[in-house]
Amino acid sequence: MITADRMAAVDANAAALGVPRSKLMESSGNAVAREVRDVADPGASVTLVCGRGNNGGDAFVTARFLTDYEVTVKLLGRPDSIGTDIARENWNALEAAEIPIEAVADVSDLSVTAGDDSADGDSTDGDSADGNAPDVVVDAMLGTGLTGALRDPERTAAQRINEAREAGATVVAVDVPTGIDADTGEVAGAESAEMAAGTGAEPVAVEADRVVTFHDEKPGLADLDAAVTVADIGIPEAAELFTGPGDLLGLTRDPRSHKGEHGEVLVVGGGPYTGAPTLSARAALRAGADLVRVACPKGVAREVQAFSENLIVRGFSGETLAPAHLEQIRSLAADHDAVVFGPGLGDAAPTLEFVREFLAEYTGTVVVDADALPVVPEVDTDATLICTPHQGELRQMGGPSADEWRERADAVQAFAAEIGHTVLVKGAYDVVADGETVRVNRTGNPGMTVGGTGDVLAGAVGALATTNAPLDAAAIGAYANGRAGDAAAEELGDGLVATDLIDRLPQGLRTHD
Template sequence: MQTITSARMAAIDTNCEYLGIKRLQLMENAGAAVASAVKERISSGKVVIIAGRGNNGGDAFVAARHLGGYDVTVILIGKKEDLKTPEALHNWNVLEKTSIPLVEFTNSTFFDPSILKNAKVIIDGIFGTGVRGRIHEPESTIIDLINGSGAFVLSVDVPSGFDPDGGEFDKAVHAGLTLTFHKMKTGFLSQNAQQYTGEIRVVDIGIPIEAEFYVGPGDIQPFLKRPAISHKGDAGRILVIGGGPYSGAPALSALSALRAGADIVTVAAPKNVSDIIASYSPNLIVKKLTGEILVEDDIPIISRLIEKHDVVVMGMGLGNADETLLAIEKIVPLCTKAVIDADALSPQLVPFLDKNMILTPHAGEMKRLSGNDVPDEQKERIEFIKSFAQKNEVTVLLKGAIDLISDWLEVRANRTGNAGMTVGGTGDVLAGLTGALFARCKSPLEAAACGAFINGAAGDMAFKEFGYGLLATDIIDYIPAVMKA
């Protein structure tokens, strides 16, 4: 059974809004589904709705409105002014214009347990998927009262207090039925979960597959914040290995990694271009290699550098000399995490790949790697990269008009970007950006997908200003605007 984490669900919710699907629409669909489940169970009688201050409570407010003809009371834990989202507030305001009794319960108000007496159904809308840790008052006492009420309990999305990701929790509602939205939550398959969830029904609330398949703003949210107490290097140390025949390509990768939030970026480059690369920006640390191209004699230097960095980004501007390709083959197994691009994408490299590596080829480079033409039709392209990713246990970011990203288990697509980004250097920017993201997460798929989205979105901003005259450096300048929290 396909399950989903709370973080992934939050990303999809944000992506829905990006597609033009308002949260209010999803809340309406969720609340109507809750009301429908109540109607299936009882044809009349007392229904008590206990709602929290977030969107879970908003779903419950919608359910109340759909339960005309029932004896409904809505209890808000807190005051109207405490509601956390405009969607929840909107639906509370609608209820105020109805005859449904509304109770605002706060710490300073005595909760009368008799309000639950004779309730045939209690709708639990206190907490959604975001609650963690100890349950505070008054919610703690109210959860106890719900569990001791003897009424049938219907939980909205998740039994309040239960960790939807399967972690430990303080206490939770014991539901007879949990209506969970879009997909089964990961924690529902954990041991002893059923004593809290009761029967589980997965409800479709109108989230399209595009909100999950295409990368969107929701996916990049984890990269937009960092702990207030952070030290130099905590946000990533990136080693760029590139240059020799060219100097601009590794510089673009390094500068994009910095703009994407990496703390330290070091470029290891042949001595003939090292000073040129250093001259692009005083923010770059440049280490000279021994000759005018990357060779095996450079491996001792590079090995020491790899130990001091989190991610290696390699290939930009290296050229395709036999000596260089032999050096790359010996460098790749030394890397714990790597983004491999451009000249490093050679078929000789394939046997040395592993699950902590991201390849960023365009169609021509993908043909070189695989020995086969990349199909034109999207469905066939998806199967093509899935097959390559599975066979070689690697993550592939296949660049194109629509980027495709796969680690075999999952496939994502990105449609940000524009025809102006055919200018040279945009792939170098993507490689450095992806490396910076990979330093801050465990998932190569997540880093590659978000890298593709941010790169394309920055390119779209640059295109608005420069049109077809945009440069790769313009994309770098817009990366912070895309990643602004």
């Protein structure tokens, strides 16, 4: 199964791999036409109620494949309001083919009846609501693009479709019935505060007899009283396996948000080294965290602070972190959304014992990197861990070794399942796995073998982990870090350094170049 958000990401990744969205729409429309043929014989009446996005575009294609049927296409809105180029192209194709079409400017004029005659494409007057129901109604208004309870024109249109169903029409929904949450199967808006309080209009959804969904089943469809067909529309497996621009689609900010809503990160490290925790902390800020603090020994706190005025530094007594600092740092960590643990920490015995005790009792989200990594397999913890080893560190953790990336992907997936944590193994091809799902990242270049790029990655993943699921945070972090490295290499050649990546992380996280 695939969630609505992940489906949008996969669709965008397919386009980035060279599979045109127009080709996917053609395949989708053809699949819906096959379903119509399964439920009705040639000559039957088919009304397609279409939205102005790509869900409607799928149905525009469907109409072209139903030449043996009495077809009418109804667009909810004006043709010039169609939202995507490919949907508009397919609407224009209907006009050119003189397939009966109707632009419904006022939803109160919408009728879902058989025998419409609106081939001129300009009518805004629907037939009377008491006309005969068509044999088939195709619901192509919103699909997985739903946010919140239906509003007009889709709300009234859904009611009219349901009335046609009661009058005998078979309803075929495109991807997801309009008004249904693709991930939960619930009527969207049914659990809102207004509904709970008994105020506002009752939420509405299309009651479909059949659903043609694309690429993979959506979680919410299993609970519907409808036959579900999963249509292969030509999205390659690589669009799910490899990270791509689609993975960035969820990285949006509410313009009304306040300080702290996009994450607070604590970097725990330093002692033998000062640069590593600073790189991680600065990267976390560039990757979108609102606040970043560094917990480090007092012996290096001044140096860490000197690297950037943007950091908040907390120094603890001594030259290295040890069990004596445990309670203070655990208390500090509790006030943060994610902890990046390990950069520059060193491998002194007291420090590693500190790592063990911290992880054993902590229950939050931790990105574990560098010297802290070998401790992970021996600790029983309720924390959510994202481990970011390179291949040498993976072996120190007791993990597998494989040169070929496909073998490594399988082996890392098995290792992640064994230890029960998300693992991001850095390499020419980064492998991200959580024991159930594996993704592979191909951005980056040989110049990134320079020291410190892993610290940048850990900080970026820490920032992303404050607002994303662990697997997504790791996959997006690897993709963005590699893109930042590629941008640096394009400008600087092989002489890049880790700080060059930090300043380019915002570019790496943008959905466009």
